[in-house]
Amino acid sequence: MSENKERKEFKTAIGGQALIEGIMMRGPKKTAIVVRTKEGLVTKVEEPKLLKDRYPIVGWVFIRGVVNFINSMTIGTRALMFSADQMPEEEQEEPTRFEKWVDDKLGSEKAEKVLITFAAAVGIAFSVGLFILLPTFLAGFLTNFIGNAILRNLSEGLLRIIIFVAYLWLTTRLGHIQRVWAYHGAEHKAITCYEKGLPLTVENVKQQSKQHPRCGTSFLFIVMIVSILVFSFTSWDNLWMRIVLRLLLLPVVVSISFEIIKLAGRYDNFLTRIVSAPGKALQRLTTREPDEEMIEVAIESMNLVIPEDEQQAAW
Numbered sequence: 001m002s003e004n005k006e007r008k009e010f011k012t013a014i015g016g017q018a019l020i021e022g023i024m025m026r027g028p029k030k031t032a033i034v035v036r037t038k039e040g041l042v043t044k045v046e047e048p049k050l051l052k053d054r055y056p057i058v059g060w061v062f063i064r065g066v067v068n069f070i071n072s073m074t075i076g077t078r079a080l081m082f083s084a085d086q087m088p089e090e091e092q093e094e095p096t097r098f099e100k101w102v103d104d105k106l107g108s109e110k111a112e113k114v115l116i117t118f119a120a121a122v123g124i125a126f127s128v129g130l131f132i133l134l135p136t137f138l139a140g141f142l143t144n145f146i147g148n149a150i151l152r153n154l155s156e157g158l159l160r161i162i163i164f165v166a167y168l169w170l171t172t173r174l175g176h177i178q179r180v181w182a183y184h185g186a187e188h189k190a191i192t193c194y195e196k197g198l199p200l201t202v203e204n205v206k207q208q209s210k211q212h213p214r215c216g217t218s219f220l221f222i223v224m225i226v227s228i229l230v231f232s233f234t235s236w237d238n239l240w241m242r243i244v245l246r247l248l249l250l251p252v253v254v255s256i257s258f259e260i261i262k263l264a265g266r267y268d269n270f271l272t273r274i275v276s277a278p279g280k281a282l283q284r285l286t287t288r289e290p291d292e293e294m295i296e297v298a299i300e301s302m303n304l305v306i307p308e309d310e311q312q313a314a315w
Helices: 003-009 064-085 097-106 108-142 149-172 177-195 202-206 216-231 239-266 270-286 292-305
Strands: 015-019 022-026 031-037 040-046
Touching: 015 064, 015 177, 022 064, 022 177, 022 292, 031 064, 031 292, 040 292, 064 108, 064 239, 097 108, 108 149, 108 216, 108 239, 149 177, 149 216, 149 270, 177 202, 177 270, 177 292, 202 292, 216 239, 216 270, 239 270
Parallel strands: none
Antiparallel strands: 015 022, 022 031, 031 040
16 A cells, blocks of 8 residues: 555544634644734643543443543633633633632632533533423424324424524624634644645645534534434423433433544545535534634644654544
């Protein structure tokens, strides 16, 4: 096999997240946060201790999905807080009374961990409430109009997708989110450039697609579809019982969705392209074409997490 072909088939486990004027990039061994300020690029590199290294069971198939999702929310929240801290003092918000109280009681270091955990928990609760529980509640009004349980379940799934797409569309109307979506596009372009084995230059990165099959947008859309199938095994007799069952089955939905998007990112064939197509289409809402300064941030964050041994980055 030629070297070029080997490079084309090489897939990585690197992923990232767009921030306020920056990017958080996760590699196999390191996590890097790069934020652009008036003084230049501010970087932070960590080598997080992976839970699966201490407890191998959390790395098993259909368990790792839930663990990875929670871990991603926590790391993403920490990165957002770091990014916000780099803003000029006059633009930073005053700490809330709750934040001041936690800081006084626990000290700065412990307070930061508590606030990150709290913020991640709120983010997860918001997502579950908006995209899982709200559609279940609204679908309850369809009971008197749709007698077939399968059609009711499909209607609930359709409501879930409509709410999800509407939420993404509404966020694009917010002016400051446009730059976040542009950094999101830069992140995808840099990862794609690296996966193709091309040198990480501004010109090379600029030419890549701003859509990527392993994007969080694609993951959430897959969650919507998988939930239709998994939740179809639950009863429609009682609203509160449906809500409880949805919450109990949510880890199953997340685990299955994680394995699907992992396969879609690892292989490039007719089936995986079909699986990735809806998520990539939605990424037209959550990505924008970045400028060269944003691409420079993406390149820097990529360079900071690329392992010396390429085999460490293989799926």
